[in-house]
Amino acid sequence: MRALADNAWVRFTARRLRRLLFSVWVLLTAAFAMIHLIPGDPVRAALGVTASPELVAARREQLGLDDPLWRQYLDYLADLFTGRFGISTASGLPVSQVIADRYPATLELAVYAFIVAVALSVPIGLTMAVLTRAGRRRQLELGFTSASVLFGAVPEFLIGAGLVYVFGVRLGLVPIAGRGGPGSYVLPVLALAIGPAAVLARIMRVETLAVLDTDYIRTARAKRLPDRRLYLRHALPNSLTATLTLAGLLLGGLVAATVLVENVFAWPGLGSTIVQSILSKDYPVVQAIVLIYGLGVLLVNLVVDVGLALLDPRSTIREG
Template identity: 90%
Template sequence: MRARTEKLTEKLTEKLTDNAWVRFAARRSRRLLLSVWVLLTAAFGMIHLIPGDPVRAALGVAAPAELVAARREQLGLDDPLWRQYLDYLGDLSAGRFGTSTVSGLPVSQVIAERYPATLELAVYAFLVAVALSVPLGLTMAVLTRGGRRRRLELGFTSTSVFFGAVPEFLVGAGLVYLFGVQLGLVPIAGRAGPDSYVLPVLALALGPAAVLARIMRVETLAVLDADYIRTARAKRLPDRRLYLRHALPNSVTATVTIAGLLLGGLVAATVLVENVFAWPGLGSTIVQSILAKDYPVVQGIVLIYGLGVLLVNLVVDVGLALLDPRSTIRES
């Protein structure tokens, strides 16, 4: 009976190891765990690598020595470094990010209050970027295929390069001046109603949309020259069916990859854009915390940003595996 059980277990193990999806999940899990550990360790070392005493910097040079010592003991900064590291990992596993040295509030509370505003801004900007870039790139590929409409192609390329190169905060400043100051169409600061989302979302979305539109155009041009598209044309399929059903699904893979990476970048880009528009999110909070030398809050927000980028990369990998298994699942 025991030999039979061992044989069945061995067969099951062989089947699992031969399964491409299982190998894919194992590889991604190892990479994710290693990346998370590096992120946690880097965030921990951030406070200890900064010159000076963070408690003294937060309380001010005039603070009594007794108050500084008591605060250091309360935060556990007098313990050995290895002990602080273990306590830090233990607190994170329990969902505790520490306490703000300025306000005395739990860092988790500060993040919970500000994170939804940042997440909304990044997600809306991502959706707008994809909604603009995919149809624009597809349309430009169809219109400029085979060297046609050279002026239109030049105008599209120049405009997309310009918006892709200009930093988000400069785009935001330009939008504030044009639509907020000169035209007075939408609010230029704060988070109060749907109108207040227009300018910060556009400031974040225009650059990624320009990059994605260029990639979408290039990929679509390559797809339109493929043999199966020529076969579909020979069958006299309607243009709408040809482009949307045959060309679009096969040209969107690279766009999805870059879009996922840009989503992670959008979360980080909110730091500057939020300060331009006085947006009450993590971006403005981390700048205020840096200026106030509130390092526990800075550390917690850095962790949230880093974990967000890692999660986005994981979702992109899984999405690519579903769209094109040959490109990811069967890699060595």
């Protein structure tokens, strides 16, 4: 047992699990408190001002809103651990059913955008580093830096609106709303991917420039290795660490960014659902979606931490 406790990997795993459990508890408590801090009666808001007092009272009793706050909190935690998210005050359907119907569309959008962002940023960043190393092509470097900063700073919904106007309204090349065939994925995926791709391409260029100045690259260049082998086999793998680390962190942000993008493209996912639920004051659905987004970000951060530990065990595990 002593040797197990002294193992660096065991200590690293224990620290990460403690942080994850504490973060999950904070997230669950904040989501519960959110419902009770919002002014007004969510049942009355969902049923409308014309609903009879008897109907409102029956729905409040059904949802357990008349119980003491501590009892509601314990019931809330117990329901979550058994996979129950409650009942939608607007539709009367189980919240888990609402989530199951909408979550796949959001996950698809985020994953496809992540793949596109990495697929664009790595070759662009590598190419720009090769073309602008050692201070060459200063105008190209300035143009690339300015463009990447601009696209990285513009919100996703503005990029989406611009794509709708150019490719949907003016050119009519692809659908601008709904989730149908493959063409319906093009604009929302690009709206989500362009900003992160710009950021990752800039990071990739900086990392590649640093790698190209190392001694082993100079040695490989002195051996007159072909450019393709030099850049793809020797420079690329050593340039990817920081880029993929940041890409993992951006994946959590991509899931959150779907909230606005889905509303721009009328995409039937969690993002559009949470906006509709806020407008209709369907707080159980809002609560569940907030939990799913938060848990998604926490899990992505955990995967990134573990990935970094596997790539560089000595520094990452000791930092713990």
